[in-house]
Amino acid sequence: MDLIRIADTLEAELIYAPKGWEQINVETVFASDLMSDVLMSDRDELLLVTSLSTEQSIRSAGIVGCETVVIANSKTVTEGMIELAKDQEIALFGTRYPKYESCVRLGRIMEP
Amino acid sequence: MSPEHKQPLQSSLRVQELIYGLRISQVMTNKVFAVSRNCTMRDVQTIMKNNSITGVPVVDNKRVVGIVSMNDLMNALEQGAMEECVIRWMVGEVQTLAEDMPLSFAISAFGKFSFRQFPVVNKKNELVGILTFRNINMALIRELSRQLREMEQKNEQPPEPDSLVLAKVYQLHRYDFENGGKASAEMKKFLKERGIPPKVVRRVAIASYELEINLVAHSIGGMLGFDINEERVKISSHDRGPGIKDTAVAMTEGYSTANEWIRSQGFGAGMGLPNVKRVSDEFAIESAVGMGTMVQAIINLKTEGSNENK
Numbered sequence: 236m237d238l239i240r241i242a243d244t245l246e247a248e249l250i251y252a253p254k255g256w257e258q259i260n261v262e263t264v265f266a267s268d269l270m271s272d273v274l275m276s277d278r279d280e281l282l283l284v285t286s287l288s289t290e291q292s293i294r295s296a297g298i299v300g301c302e303t304v305v306i307a308n309s310k311t312v313t314e315g316m317i318e319l320a321k322d323q324e325i326a327l328f329g330t331r332y333p334k335y336e337s338c339v340r341l342g343r344i345m346e347p
Numbered sequence: 348m349s350p351e352h353k354q355p356l357q358s359s360l361r362v363q364e365l366i367y368g369l370r371i372s373q374v375m376t377n378k379v380f381a382v383s384r385n386c387t388m389r390d391v392q393t394i395m396k397n398n399s400i401t402g403v404p405v406v407d408n409k410r411v412v413g414i415v416s417m418n419d420l421m422n423a424l425e426q427g428a429m430e431e432c433v434i435r436w437m438v439g440e441v442q443t444l445a446e447d448m449p450l451s452f453a454i455s456a457f458g459k460f461s462f463r464q465f466p467v468v469n470k471k472n473e474l475v476g477i478l479t480f481r482n483i484n485m486a487l488i489r490e491l492s493r494q495l496r497e498m499e500q501k502n503e504q505p506p507e508p509d510s511l512v513l514a515k516v517y518q519l520h521r522y523d524f525e526n527g528g529k530a531s532a533e534m535k536k537f538l539k540e541r542g543i544p545p546k547v548v549r550r551v552a553i554a555s556y557e558l559e560i561n562l563v564a565h566s567i568g569g570m571l572g573f574d575i576n577e578e579r580v581k582i583s584s585h586d587r588g589p590g591i592k593d594t595a596v597a598m599t600e601g602y603s604t605a606n607e608w609i610r611s612q613g614f615g616a617g618m619g620l621p622n623v624k625r626v627s628d629e630f631a632i633e634s635a636v637g638m639g640t641m642v643q644a645i646i647n648l649k650t651e652g653s654n655e656n657k
Binding site for chain 1: 426524525527528532535545549552553556557560564597612613615616618619622625
């Protein structure tokens, strides 16, 4: 699933994206506001959906090798988060949909 | 970056390792002058004078029941009570140190309490030594000189640019979530650039990040050290307190002492330490209330025989 389609379905705003983000292919999604859970995961998560809009969300994503973060529920994204996303080459999106609804929408398009 | 966030010198990793590597038993004075309950203050004065010491523990069947300091002696002298039993003048509840504690815990204890010496006890709670700051200074000078000699003897070659050998220390401050995670990101980059498999890099990053978060969320501040060579990454987290009462409980998944604010940052689920252990090939924790906590996590870089599928 390419990122453009994902952004489309979430009507997401692109906040920052590294070069070649259109080519990022997302196979798995992880949704959580608890970074401890993100860090406990042992799958290779490629997209994190969270309504926790803090620098730690971006850091945690970076730690587990997540290439894309979607901030749900129209949460404000800080400058610090954008800086971190740049530093770690993480694509950062914001969507007005709440976390559950974002997941439902993603689930629909990801079903084979 | 404000001055207090300045990174400590790399040499501080050596000092840090030193004060954690040395045990109190290796540093203390083994020859202790102690008195029993029924000795007089005069006896204590004689002992202090003859041996140039400033504190004498009071023991009952090898157990420390009190300590007489120079201060107590002066009080007794002032009151003309030098022939009285020590039991009337000593300080009762004595803070002791265990002989197998790391030296760093003792250093914290000196910072926390105003005592000039600590009686040292063994597992059976029997008096086995006494520790003063002089002991600590002497031990550190001795050890540092030894290490310096070793370094001089080694033919120091400049490290190659892609070398995996690295020693680095990061200082972390309480509630400084802004900087919690910097060390992990840097180490992750360092290992990735040197071609370490992503799965292994991820384990190092997770262990180090959880430890960073612990330092900023739960400690009053501390250091995170990385000692990397071709074989393994050794991460050591040392803090100055408050210390953990029961490390076994702290290792239980879901157990947490986090407050609301820490939780609002997405942490405090009680998974931090268990998660560090999960991703590490070797894991050790030591803690004492009021003195600090030390965690050491080792992750092997050579995949053979390592904690691969974790």
